[in-house]
Amino acid sequence: MRHVLFRLEKDRYALPLAAIREVVVAPTTWTRVPRSPRAMKGVMNLRGRVVPVVDLRELLEVGPAAGAGQARVMLLDRGRRELGLLIGEVDGIETLEKVGPPAPKASAAVKGLARLGALPVTVLDPDALDATVARAFTTK
Amino acid sequence: MPKKVLVVDDSVFMRDIIKDIFAAGGFTVVGEAGNGVEAVEKFKELKPDLVTMDLVMPYRNGIDATREILRSDNKALVVMCSALGQETMVMEAIEAGAVDFIVKPPRAEDVLAVVKKVLGEA
Amino acid sequence: MAASWDTSRYLTLFAGEATEHLEALGKDVVTFEKGATPEVVDSMFRHAHSVKGMASSMAFEATAKLAHQLEDLLDALRADLARADAQVADVILQTVDALSTHVKAAVANQPLPDSAELGAKLAALHRVLTKKDTPVPAPAPVTSTPARSSPSSPELEAPAPFSSSSSGVVDPTTPPRYSLRLKINPASNQPGVRGFLAYKRLSTLGNVFDLKPPLDDIKAGRVPQGVITLELETDQSEDAVARTMRTVGDVELESIAAVVKTPPAPPVAPEADPSRVVGQEPARTIRVRTEVMDEFLDQAGELLLATSRVRALSRRVPEALRPSLDEAVDHLHLLVKGLHGRVMAARMTPIAVISDRLPRAARDIARRRNREVELVITGEDIELDRAIVDELADPVLHLLRNAIDHGIEPPEERKAANKPPKGKVTLAVTRQRERVVLALSDDGRGIDVARLEQAVVERGLMTVDQVRGLTERERLMLVCLPGLSTATDVTDISGRGVGMDAVKRAVEQVGGTLEIETKPGRGTTFRLALPLTVAMVNLLLVSVGDEVYGLPLGKVSGVIETARERLPMSQNAPVLQFGQSVLPVHELSSLLEVPAGPPSQGQAPFVVVDGDDGRLALAVDRLLGQEEVVLKALSQPLDLVPGLAGVTILGNGRPVFILDVARLVTA
Known part of the structure; x- marks a missing residue:
């Protein structure tokens, strides 16, 4: 299956290409979401639509970003709505076939680990990502 | 009957100066607003004969507010308050429908002359 | 210039307000040091500008000059954010401090300190910042068609380069023409704007021809001896023209004379009488005020x-x-x-309400720009909510103007490109499921995307890498970047005119979307996809810290301004006296779990609202005013947040949450 490869700082991640609507440049200012979990970065105005954006590092609990590497927002296609993920750089599109089991203690949004040449890639599950965000709101 | 004026400026200080000029000139200042959003609201509510409008304001600038006011009443008389160096913005405001402009710092005789002309009283 | 009032009366007010601005500016510098954003520079600019205006009104010339220099510096920075560095921040901070010292001296009635050294520093930095290392090339000269000499009789007038399929034939009679000579008062301090104002006022009466000097020169203040001559084609009488000119300050109408005699009006065909409805039973209607x-x-x-x-x-x-x-x-x-x-x-209103005025506008614009244009309008019977139709009037006119001004080439250029000399502009309105699509297309030169990208980078609006990361669609949307669409040199070359950001904003504000398609040499299409209806809500906008929230006005009972520290306490919690009752006070920031602003000094606003469990007072930082907005429903996960009723996008593009006031505390 074709995946979009992207980075959070140094770590490589992938999401199925079919689940992605587009990738846009992250805005410089955010409208904060009241009463929201820490992972909720805010909402952005995307061509007249208000799109919620989560900080993927926070959501996956891999620690806050060290620098200003959060340059892009990847928009997950959720049918009639969108969920934005704040990420680093997009590396490209690759076919990932074999996805092995996830690392122990990985977030529920992680589907498993794949390899691209010698490099490990964490493959995420779009549905589970969405559910993780909803859970972060309800258990906050 | 004295003409009714709405004074829009984000600076209370500047509003006070302009208000005093109008009071001395025999006008009634029926209201004042500190930003463009308020200006539009107050205009609709108070139906003044004339509005003086600052250009640079937070939240909604004078040009947008002028456009909005003209949209609700295309006979509205809006006079811009500008500073030297803001020529381009003033022209944009005129494009949006402002009828004239005064230059800050406002001098009483200039303000009253412009306003009377606009109201057809000169 | 001597102030014409006793400034001492305003001194306290001046000191208070100037200090507030300078404090806010200082705070902005801290944000600025962490990363220069257009917003923070804009905010700094506004504060500097306010201080300048106040100081010069108080005749504190040295203070005004310093603030002016700071304003210039920030303006230069706005155009080129990439040049913001620690050194710049340092100088700004020094200036803020110096200005504060000025204000203190003014209050104490002491002589203003000498800031010449700092002024020189500011000037030097400004020179560095405005020196472009990659100069924007001058726009290619537009091949101009020689203007038609004014015809000696209306019969010789060339046919109007315009026809419309929608609203029939344009009235062939030419209104009378007058030759005017205007003189700008030599004492006027902004002669360019004065001349422009006179021109604008006259163009509301009819069409202006043979304007001398040309409009661009007038706008730039290049008016030799202050004399402007022009010809005005108008239905108005000579007297009416003179009367209009009398309302323009500092511009005198020196002479006015008819150029051609009014031809006898030809008999009007009875079908064209708009007051009669022919051939159909009129529907029975009543007029209702839109409010x-x-x-x-x-x-x-x-x-x-x-x-x-x-x-x-x-x-x-x-x-x-x-x-x-x-x-x-x-x-x-x-x-x-x-x-x-x-x-x-x-509430549904046909698009015709706005499209009916386009043929006339197209004709006027085409004439002024020496273009030949055919405008075709289809689907104007399709209806939309009145609020949306109202909002679209200006954007659609703007798109039309751009299409003719910048899209359609002059006839010679078109012939050279093997195109018919007459350009075609189409406004096609179609209904597509739950949306109405307005497509405005021209068969002109198309948008030069490469040039557009280059300009965006040159202006520092985006980096090369950012532009490279954009999709093709996003690249075209660059035309709507605020800092770009006001720069005529860029947009003329790239084939699209000014003010596109305003068009995009208006479309988005009614919940619509804007898409652009272009083919080099073949033309451009702007596609506005609009919702059929809107849900409008009247809001009181308030700010808390850096955030803005909307409170539905229907739930607001009143606003009280009082000093926070003077609120009475009841059971260790602050309360507010409102009429006969005593209300609990809640900090909106803590209710919403967002950072609070700096503690206010003096009067602070409290909004009294009706909650599910009774009235309460919300402490906010500032009241920003009322606004009627389109309410958008919240989608997951935002709908999981208790206390939110919806979201809207303000005119400035900022998303703002609308609070469910009734359940703010109970939820």
Whole structure:
């Protein structure tokens, strides 16, 4: 299956290409979401639509970003709505076939680990990502 | 009957100066607003004969507010308050429908002359 | 210039307000040091500008000059954010400090300190910042068609380079022409703007020809001896023209003379009489003020919400009563929905309300720019909510102007490109499921995307990498970047005119989207996809820290301004006296779990609202005013947040949450 490869700082991640609507440049200012979990970065105005954006590092609990590497927002296609993920750089599109089991203690949004040449890639599950965000709101 | 004026400026200080000029000139200042959003609201509510409008304001600038006011009443008389160096913005405001402009710092005789002309009283 | 009032009366006010601005500016510098954003530089610019204006009104010339220099510096920075560095921040901070010292000296009635050294520093930095290392090339000269000499008789007038398929034939008679000579008062301090104002005023009366000097020169203040000559084609009488000119300050109408005699008006065909409806039974209608229609919609919307509340409450009644209550609520809901639907239907207005004026506008623009244009309008019977139609009037006119001004090439250029000399502009309105699509297309030169990208980078609006990361669609949308669409040198070359950001904003504000398609040499299409209806809500906008929130006005009972530290306490919690009652006070920032602003000094606003459990007072930082906005529903996960009713996008593009005031505290 074709995946979009992207980075959070140094770590490589992938999401199925079919689940992605587009990738846009992250805005410089955010409208904060009241009463929201820490992972909720805010909402952005995307061509007249208000799109919620989560900080993927926070959501996956891999620690806050060290620098200003959060340059892009990847928009997950959720049918009639969108969920934005704040990420680093997009590396490209690759076919990932074999996805092995996830690392122990990985977030529920992680589907498993794949390899691209010698490099490990964490493959995420779009549905589970969405559910993780909803859970972060309800258990906050 | 004295003409009714709405004074829009984000600076209370500047509003006070302009208000005093109008009071001395025999006008009634029926209201004042500190930003463009308020200006539009107050205009609709108070139906003044004339509005003086600052250009640079937070939240909604004078040009947008002028456009909005003209949209609700295309006979509205809006006079811009500008500073030297803001020529381009003033022209944009005129494009949006402002009828004239005064230059800050406002001098009483200039303000009253412009306003009377606009109201057809000169 | 001597101030014409006693400035000492304003001194305290001046000191207070100037200090506030300088403090805010200082705070901005801290943000700025962490990363220069357009917003923070804009805010700094506004503060500097305010201080300048106040100081010069008080005749504190040295203070005004320093503030002016700071303003210039920030303006340069706005154009080129990439040049912001620690050194720049340092100088800004020094200037803020110096200005504060000025203000203190002024209050103490002491001589203003000497800031010449700092002034020189600011000037030097400004020179560095405005020196472009990659100069923007001058726009290629537009091949100009020689202007038609004014015809000696209207019969010789070339046919208007315009025809319309939608609204029939344009009136072939030419209104009379006058030759005018204007003189700008030599004492006027902004002669360019004065001249422009006179030109604008005259162009509301008719068409202006043979303007000398040309408009661009007038705008730049290049008016030799202050004399402007022009010809005006208008239906108005000579007297009316003179009367209009009398309302323009500092510009004198030196002479006015008719150029050609008014030809006898040809008999008007009876079909063209707009006061008569021919060939169909007129529908019986009544006129309703638009505000009444808005109120109907508000009330119908409120009814819908009230019904949902009743339904929610019905879950609390004993099981035995539930079925019959539910049935009654269902019925009520159905009736209210029907009513709401009918109110929405009554608000529907045909696009023709705005498209009817386009043929005339197209003709005028084409003439002024020496273009030949055919405008075709289709689907103008399609209806949209009145509020949307109103919002679209200006954007559509703007797109038309751009299409003719910048899209359609002059006839010679078109011939050279093997195109018919007459350009074609189409406005096609179609209904596509739940949306109405307005497509405005021209068969002109298309948008030069490469040039556009280059300009965006040159202006520092985006980096090369950012531009490279954009999709093709996003690249075209660069035309709508605020800092770009006001730069005529860029947009003329790239084939699109000014003000596109405003068009995009207007479309998005009514919940629509804007898409652009272009083919080099073949033309451009702007596609506006619009919702059929809108849900409008009237808001009181308030700020808390850096955030803005909307409180539905229907739930606001009042606003009280009082000093926070003077609030009486009851059971260790602050309360507010409101009429006969004492209300609990809640900090909106802590209710919403967002960072609070700096503690206020003096009067602070408290908004009294109706909550589910009774009235309460919300402490906010500032009141920003009222605004009527389009309410957008919240989607997951935002709908999981208790206390939010919806979201909207303000005119400045900022998303703002609308609070569910009733359940803010209980939820």
